[in-house]
Every structure is written in structure tokens, then in C-alpha cells.
Amino acid sequence: SFSGGHSTPGWASVLSECSERNTQLERRADRECKHHQNCVYCFFSGKGQSLQVFLVSLGLERHQTTKLTLNDILEINTETLHESNPRTLEEIPWYFLRKVMALNGMARRTRLVSTAPGDNGISMEGAEPIAIIPPPSPAPSLGVNPLDVLCAVLCSSDRFLQQEILLKMSMCQFALPLLLPALDTPQCTLMLWAMRDISQQQQHDFFMHRDMESGNVPRDISEGLVEISWYFPGGRENSDPFQEPIAVINLRGNIESHLQQFSFLAKVSSAVFIFAECISERKCELLSSLQGLRTKFYFIFNPKSTITSKTQGFLNELAPLLQLTQSQVLVKDNTTNDSDFVTRLQATLAHLMKQPQRAVSIEGMAVTARELGFEVDEDYKECEEARKRADEITGEIRDVVEYKKRALKLQGDPWRRLAAVERELCRMKKQGETPTEVYKSQLRGELLELRTQQNSCDLTGGMGTFRASLEQLCPMESHYFLKWMRFGLNYIARENLSKLRSEYKEIYRTPGYNPEELAKLDELIAASSLGVEHFMRELGQFYEAEQSVCKEGRIAQSQRQFTHLPGTAVNLMLNGFPLEIIDGDASHVPLQWVTDVLTELHAKLEGKSRLLVLSVLGVQSTGKSTLLNSMFGLQLAVSSGRCTRGAFMMLIKVAETFQQELGCDFILVIDAEGLRAPQLAKLEDSYEHDNELATLVIGLSDIVIVNMAMENTSEMKDILQIVVHAFLRMKEIGHKPNCLFVHQNVSDVSAHEQNMRDRNNFLEHLNEMTKKNNWYIPGLWHGVPPMAPVNLGYSESVCELKKYFIEFMRSRTLDREPRDIPQFTKWVRNL
Numbered sequence: 153s154f155s156g157g158h159s160t161p162g163w164a165s166v167l168s169e170c171s172e173r174n175t176q177l178e179r180r181a182d183r184e185c186k187h188h189q190n191c192v193y194c195f196f197s198g199k200g201q202s203l204q205v206f207l208v209s210l211g212l213e214r215h216q217t218t219k220l221t222l223n224d225i226l227e228i229n230t231e232t233l234h235e236s237n238p239r240t241l242e243e244i245p246w247y248f249l250r251k252v253m254a255l256n257g258m259a260r261r262t263r264l265v266s267t268a269p270g271d272n273g274i275s276m277e278g279a280e281p282i283a284i285i286p287p288p289s290p291a292p293s294l295g296v297n298p299l300d301v302l303c304a305v306l307c308s309s310d311r312f313l314q315q316e317i318l319l320k321m322s323m324c325q326f327a328l329p330l331l332l333p334a335l336d337t338p339q340c341t342l343m344l345w346a347m348r349d350i351s352q353q354q355q356h357d358f359f360m361h362r363d364m365e366s367g368n369v370p371r372d373i374s375e376g377l378v379e380i381s382w383y384f385p386g387g388r389e390n391s392d393p394f395q396e397p398i399a400v401i402n403l404r405g406n407i408e409s410h411l412q413q414f415s416f417l418a419k420v421s422s423a424v425f426i427f428a429e430c431i432s433e434r435k436c437e438l439l440s441s442l443q444g445l446r447t448k449f450y451f452i453f454n455p456k457s458t459i460t461s462k463t464q465g466f467l468n469e470l471a472p473l474l475q476l477t478q479s480q481v482l483v484k485d486n487t488t489n490d491s492d493f494v495t496r497l498q499a500t501l502a503h504l505m506k507q508p509q510r511a512v513s514i515e516g517m518a519v520t521a522r523e524l525g526f527e528v529d530e531d532y533k534e535c536e537e538a539r540k541r542a543d544e545i546t547g548e549i550r551d552v553v554e555y556k557k558r559a560l561k562l563q564g565d566p567w568r569r570l571a572a573v574e575r576e577l578c579r580m581k582k583q584g585e586t587p588t589e590v591y592k593s594q595l596r597g598e599l600l601e602l603r604t605q606q607n608s609c610d611l612t613g614g615m616g617t618f619r620a621s622l623e624q625l626c627p628m629e630s631h632y633f634l635k636w637m638r639f640g641l642n643y644i645a646r647e648n649l650s651k652l653r654s655e656y657k658e659i660y661r662t663p664g665y666n667p668e669e670l671a672k673l674d675e676l677i678a679a680s681s682l683g684v685e686h687f688m689r690e691l692g693q694f695y696e697a698e699q700s701v702c703k704e705g706r707i708a709q710s711q712r713q714f715t716h717l718p719g720t721a722v723n724l725m726l727n728g729f730p731l732e733i734i735d736g737d738a739s740h741v742p743l744q745w746v747t748d749v750l751t752e753l754h755a756k757l758e759g760k761s762r763l764l765v766l767s768v769l770g771v772q773s774t775g776k777s778t779l780l781n782s783m784f785g786l787q788l789a790v791s792s793g794r795c796t797r798g799a800f801m802m803l804i805k806v807a808e809t810f811q812q813e814l815g816c817d818f819i820l821v822i823d824a825e826g827l828r829a830p831q832l833a834k835l836e837d838s839y840e841h842d843n844e845l846a847t848l849v850i851g852l853s854d855i856v857i858v859n860m861a862m863e864n865t866s867e868m869k870d871i872l873q874i875v876v877h878a879f880l881r882m883k884e885i886g887h888k889p890n891c892l893f894v895h896q897n898v899s900d901v902s903a904h905e906q907n908m909r910d911r912n913n914f915l916e917h918l919n920e921m922t923k924k925n926n927w928y929i930p931g932l933w934h935g936v937p938p939m940a941p942v943n944l945g946y947s948e949s950v951c952e953l954k955k956y957f958i959e960f961m962r963s964r965t966l967d968r969e970p971r972d973i974p975q976f977t978k979w980v981r982n983l
């Protein structure tokens with residue numbers, strides 16, 4: 153907009169934003185502020201409006217040099233228990249971060265809570281009359297503009313945290329910063345890297361506007377911020393305003409003060425809507441320089457009174473240069489009905505989109521950004537170097553199934569055989585007449601043969617580069633490297649996987665489906681999946697194979713090549729990457745590998761490794777990973793259809809000041825694959841796999857959350873049966889984890905009641921075994937994605953659940969001996 157643009161709530165404000173700031177600033181300078189002590193603006197204007205001052209006011213100044221990291225945000229501390237609305241400016245950034253990580257749609261609420269002023273508690277019964285005092289103009293605001301908070305937080309965060317913040321913001325359906333103003337950089341920055349993780353978007357106000365809480369607070373550091381938001385049609389022809397996906401970009405501040413950003417927008421957009429009161433000579437000059445672009449320009453005039461003849465004249469001058477037609481000039485004056493105007497704008501956009509448009513990716517925008525001399529957040533040596541290496545690996549993958557056979561050789565048939573033999577060694581089911589010791593030694597011999605076979609393989613395909621990268625790159629580079637690997641692999645596998653997953657979901661939802669068909673699809677999904685975990689698993693197998701043959705004396709200790717790997721894995725774990733404990737393909741626990749990684753971790757922590765273990769179990773596709781993600785701000789992959797396979801563990805640090813109180817140094821979170829549909833469970837191996845998984849997970853945990861998000865009673869019976877069996881087995885060996893039932897979106901009341909009856913039967917069994925609790929959480933989405941907003945109730949319930957969990961553990965520090973890593977490792981071996 154040009155200065156003086158007028159914003160209205162709703163759709164129109166998506167495209168416009170008033171730039172009252174300048175006038176407000178002037179007004180502020182003019183007036184004597186009577187509310188000096190509470191007035192944020194007086195505070196700033198007294199000291200100057202620089203970024204530095206703003207950061208100081210939010211208590212973020214030291215993070216200009218030492219950037220905040222994801223680990224800083226995820227740390228469990230006393231705040232977890234005492235979350236409240238911000239009372240001081242310093243609390244605002246943390247409030248924002250906590251809420252956005254928990255997918256809370258109110259994260260942008262930056263108003264300070266205040267105690268009612270002047271209330272001294274003395275009753276005024278029958279006392280003097282009460283005077284009505286009009287609010288001062290402009291009213292002193294107890295808060296800051298949310299966009300300023302966003303800019304300040306981004307300035308104080310490292311690039312990985314920035315990426316995470318934008319991902320969570322996109323899930324909350326907030327508009328995202330596309331160009332960050334030149335705050336601590338010489339030029340504004342295109343947030344390309346920061347948006348890399350956003351693979352999907354799911355009726356909030358996308359953009360902050362004046363009528364939202366604190367939206368009227370003048371902006372301090374976020375002038376010139378450019379935001380982006382997406383709209384995706386949901387395939388509902390009558391109710392979707394647009395039939396094609398669109399991105400809307402919004403410049404905060406007026407064009408004349410942000411010419412560079414404006415020319416960027418003019419170059420990358422299909423259409424630019426300019427909000428203006430009038431056209432002056434200067435504006436006319438500026439706009440005429442835009443001729444020759446392919447972009448279509450629209451003018452939306454909101455004059456103070458009427459369109460002047462001067463404006464009319466300049467518009468006529470511009471018309472041939474910008475190829476304006478009558479339909480590209482709209483007027484919104486004080487008689488215009490807002491909702492009618494919104495409809496008119498939508499129609500204009502819909503009409504525009506009927507014509508062929510070029511599609512621009514954000515990667516494509518980076519070219520324009522660089523031409524204009526902007527910074528691009530990926531143009532850093534560490535990031536580029538890491539990308540080169542990841543591209544080298546992913547670049548040679550054409551067909552996932554074929555690649556896995558070729559490059560991930562150790563996960564082939566010998567591995568499956570190995571898993572089976574190891575299991576038989578524990579169970580001795582097929583021993584028959586053979587004497588026990590003879591049988592065992594046969595099996596051990598077979599194991600050694602299989603390990604020797606594995607050990608004779610070389611690191612092929614990308615494996616060599618993968619391993620070398622993890623060992624050679626500095627921590628920051630390897631963080632980038634793993635991210636690039638993930639983006640690359642997701643990109644490759646995406647198309648086939650999403651097709652298979654939707655087929656799977658469709659069959660799964662059809663009553664009376666053929667389980668064989670589902671099982672086949674399940675296998676196809678597994679075969680077509682390729683993630684960083686497969687590469688890590690391969691390294692784990694190399695490690696195990698070498699260890700076995702060394703133990704048997706077939707190679708000397710000095711010949712071992714993979715002894716550094718556990719240390720590498722520990723660094724990754726401490727950086728928040730998950731470690732696989734059991735895979736979903738062969739149900740194999742790489743015991744030596746897991747043990748050695750954990751032992752190394754214990755050493756690295758200098759023995760301070762007391763753990764609390766939390767896990768989630770439930771039917772597939774019921775949002776278990778999403779629950780953990782919103783509870784702890786983790787980054788577990790989520791999508792509909794079977795996603796997590798096997799089980800992974802992640803470390804979350806407890807703040808040092810809170811360790812004593814909570815009785816542990818870390819919380820270890822186990823994310824486990826969903827248990828299968830009952831029909832599938834009847835198929836060979838499937839039930840066994842689920843039982844093994846549940847037993848391992850429950851056996852390792854202090855608290856098990858059983859996620860009961862399902863409509864189908866028979867499914868629930870099945871899950872409960874598996875859970876109860878696992879608990880019974882644990883009782884036999886003297887382990888009594890706590891169990892927490894979470895009920896998610898039980899929409900149908902009768903189903904709910906039936907569920908309750910069934911559940912109560914099982915609970916009687918459980919009663920004797922374990923302490924437990926029930927919890928209710930509403931569904932994550934409010935409606936049907938892609939444009940369904942996140943349910944505020946979901947985020948808040950999950951937050952309460954987390955508080956409950958922390959409080960529960962705290963209250964029990966006295967009656968339990970916390971396990972440390974060596975004890976935990978012993979459990980893994982026993983199980």
C-alpha cells in the first residue's frame with residue numbers, strides 16, 4: 153500500500169495494511185504522554201528505536217551473538233509447570249515460542265496481562281460518584297506488535313530454530329515471513345531455508361491486522377517485513393473461493409519506504425494489488441518505472457473523501473504504461489460495504505486465475521532476490537557444502553526399491569534371516585529333539601556366518617559419502633547435511649508414497665476389506681520408503697557385523713573401521729535426532745549398536761544420565777507422533793497413513809535448575825509404530841510384531857500413553873489386549889510402568905459409551921497391575937484439511953497433559969529410583 157491505505161478486517165486486510173505508523177509516530181512525538189510508566193512507546197522513544205533497544209526490552213539482546221537453538225526451546229524447566237500469559241515484556245518471546253511449538257493458534261497474542269490499575273480493594277459502597285474517563289488517544293498499549301516480536305525472535309534464533317518456527321507457524325496457518333527486513337544484516341533476507349520444511353499446509357486470520365489483539369500497536373522493527381500465506385482449495389467447488397492454490401504476499405509498510413521489497417514483489421508476483429489514497433507525481437513516476445513487467449497491476453483506492461482530478465490524471469497517464477483496464481481499478485470509500493468488497497476482490501482474483509499464470513517456487517524467487525542484492529538464508533558455506541554432499545547421495549537415486557537393494561545391502565535377506573535367528577535363540581521354539589546346547593551353538597554359528605557375510609560387504613552407493621560426511625563435517629554442517637538428506641529423500645519418495653498411502657487409507661476405511669490386499673500395500677509402502685533412518689540403520693549393521701566377527705577373533709581389534717560410529721550417533725542424539733531401537737521391517741533390535749551408543753552417551757554426559765522414559769502406543773494413523781510433537785516440540789515425521797515404523801528414541805534435556813526437582817536429567821521419548829488393524833493383525837507375523845513392539849516399548853517406559861483415538865470398538869479391544877498382555881509380562885519381571893489413556897476425538901457418543909464398557913473390562917485387569925489415568929483430547933484439525941485450522945482445544949489439552957505428566961513425575965521422585973543409562977541399557981538387553 154501507499155501511505156494512508158486503510159485496512160479492514162477479513163479478506164481485504166489480507167491484501168492491505170494501513171501504514172498509520174508514521175502518523176502515529178508523529179502524534180506520539182507531539183504529545184506529552186501521561187502514561188509514561190506503562191507506555192512501551194515512551195520507553196522506546198526515550199532511547200531510540202533501534203533493534204538493539206527493542207531486543208533489550210524483550211530480554212533477547214544476548215541472543216544476537218549466541219543464537220537460540222531448538223534445544224534451548226525444548227528444554228523442560230519449571231516454566232513448563234507454571235505457564236501463564238506474559239506479564240512482562242521479557243516473557244513475550246518465550247510465550248510466543250512455547251505456544252507456537254505447541255501449535256497454539258493464540259501464539260501471536262502479545263498483550264501483557266495487567267492487574268486492574270488503581271484497584272486498592274477498598275469498597276466504594278455509598279462513596280463518591282464514579283467518573284467516566286475516556287481512553288487517551290491513542291490508548292497506551294500494554295504490549296508490542298506481534299510482527300515485531302516475530303522479527304526479534306527470528307533475529308535471535310539460529311537457522312534450524314528459524315526453520316522450526318516457520319514450520320509450526322505454517323501449521324497454525326499464520327502468514328510466514330518471506331523477506332525479513334534488514335535488521336542485523338545489510339540487506340533484507342529471503343527466508344528460503346527457513347521454509348524448506350514446509351511440505352503441507354492445512355479460519356484463522358492468516359495475516360495480523362489492525363483489528364486483532366495488539367495489531368494496532370505501531371510496528372517498531374518489522375517495517376518492511378514481507379509475509380506470505382497460502383490458500384489451498386479443498387476440492388469443494390461451491391464453498392472454496394478459489395479453485396487453484398495461491399500464495400498471497402503482503403508488504404508491511406508503504407511502498408515508498410520499501411522500494412526494494414516492492415520491486416521484488418512486482419517481479420515475482422502474477423498480480424500486485426496496490427492500495428492507495430491518491431496518486432501523486434512522485435508515485436506516478438515510481439509506478440511508471442514498472443512498465444514492461446509481465447505482472448498485472450490492480451489499484452484499490454480508498455480516498456479520504458473523493459478521487460481527485462489529479463489522481464485521475466496520473467491514472468490515465470499510467471494506464472497505457474501498465475496496460476491497465478477498467479477492471480483493474482477498484483474504489484473502496486467510506487460507503488463501501490466490507491463484505492461486498494471482499495466478494496468483489498475474490499471475484500477479481502478468481503477471474504485472474506482463469507488466465508494461464510506462471511508458477512514461481514520460492515527457490516525461483518531466490519534468483520530474483522539475489523539479483524536485487526538481498527541476502528538468501530541458504531547462501532552460507534556450511535549450508536552449501538552440506539547440500540553438495542547430500543545431493544551427491546540423493547542424485548543417484550532413481551528408483552527407491554532398486555536403490556535400497558543396491559546401496560543398503562546389509563538390510564537385505566541376510567538381515568531378515570539374522571533377526572529371525574536371534575529371536576529363535578531367545579525362544580527356542582523349533583529346538584525339537586536337539587539338545588539345548590547343541591541347538592544354541594548351531595544358531596550361534598549361523599549368526600556368525602550371517603554377520604561374516606555382512607562384514608564382507610563394502611560401503612556402496614551413497615553409504616561411503618554418508619558415513620564420511622557424518623564423520624568429517626562440523627556439528628553445524630552435519631545438521632545441515634542431515635536436513636538436506638531428509639528433504640532430498642522426501643522429495644524422491646514423495647510421489648509414490650503419497651499414492652500408496654492414500655490407497656492404503658481408502659482400503660482401510662472400506663468395511664470388509666481384504667486383509668491380504670492391505671498387507672501387500674503395507675509391504676509396498678515399506679519398500680518405497682527411504683529416509684535418513686535407513687542410512688543410519690545400515691551404519692548400525694556395519695558396526696554390529698564388524699563387532700561380531702571381531703569378537704570371534706576373525707579380525708583383529710586394530711582392523712576395525714567403525715569404532716567411531718557410536719560417538720557420531722551420540723552427537724546426533726544430543727542434537728535432537730532420533731535413534732532407532734527396533735525397525736519396522738525385520739523387527740530387529742541392533743543390540744550391540746544400541747548398547748554401545750548408549751554407553752558412549754553415558755560417558756559423554758559424565759555419568760549424569762538419569763532418565764524418565766515416556767512412550768506412546770496406539771493404533772496406526774491416530775496422531776501419536778503429532779501428539780509427541782506438540783507436547784515436546786519434537787520433529788517426528790507425521791503424515792496420514794502408516795508413517796513411523798519400528799520405534800525411535802529421543803532425548804529431551806531437563807534444565808539443570810529443574811533436575812533435582814524432577815529427579816532426572818533427561819526425558820527419553822519413545823515414538824513407536826502404530827499397532828495394526830485387527831484384520832491385519834491376524835496375518836502371519838503381524839500380531840507377533842505388534843506384541844513384540846508393545847512389550848519392548850512398555851518394558852522400557854516409566855509412563856506409557858495409550859492413545860485411544862479411534863471409532864472402532866474391535867480395534868480398541870485388540871489394542872487393549874496387546875497392551876494388557878505386555879503389562880502382564882512386565883509384572884512378571886517386576887516392572888510397573890504407569891499408564892495414561894488418552895482419548896482423542898471420540899465424536900460419536902454411542903461409540904464412546906461402547907468403548908467405555910469394553911475399556912472398563914480391561915481396566916479391571918489393569919487395575920491390579922498399574923496406576924493409570926484418563927485424559928481427553930479433542931481432534932487436531934477443526935474440519936477437513938488442507939485448509940482446516942488447528943484446533944485450539946487440542947493444543948491446550950496437550951499442554952495440560954504435559955503439565956500433568958511433569959507434575960506426576962515430580963510428585964513421585966521420592967518413591968522411585970531413577971534409572972540411569974547403564975540401568976536402562978540393561979533393561980533393553982533383558983527385554
Ligand SMILES: *[C@@H]1O[C@H](CO)[C@@H](O)[C@H](O)[C@H]1NC(C)=O
Pocket residue numbers: 456457458486487
Ligand atoms: C464519507 O466521506 C464523505 C467525504 O469525506 C463525508 O462527507 C461523509 O460524511 C462520509 N460518510 C460517512 C458515512 O462517514
Ligand SMILES: *[C@@H]1O[C@H](CO)[C@@H](O)[C@H](O)[C@H]1NC(C)=O
Pocket residue numbers: 489490491492
Ligand atoms: C454489508 O451488506 C450485507 C448484506 O449485503 C449486510 O448483511 C451487512 O450488514 C453489511 N455490512 C455493513 C458493515 O454495512
Ligand SMILES: *[C@@H]1O[C@H](CO)[C@@H](O)[C@H](O)[C@H]1NC(C)=O
Pocket residue numbers: 550551552553644645648
Ligand atoms: C515409483 O513407482 C514406479 C512404479 O512402481 C517406479 O517405476 C518408480 O521408479 C518409482 N519411483 C521412485 C522414485 O522410486
Ligand SMILES: *[C@@H]1O[C@H](CO)[C@@H](O)[C@H](O)[C@H]1NC(C)=O
Pocket residue numbers: 897898899930931932933934935
Ligand atoms: C472427529 O473425527 C471424525 C471422524 O474422523 C471427523 O469427521 C470429525 O470432524 C472430528 N471432529 C473433530 C472436532 O475433530
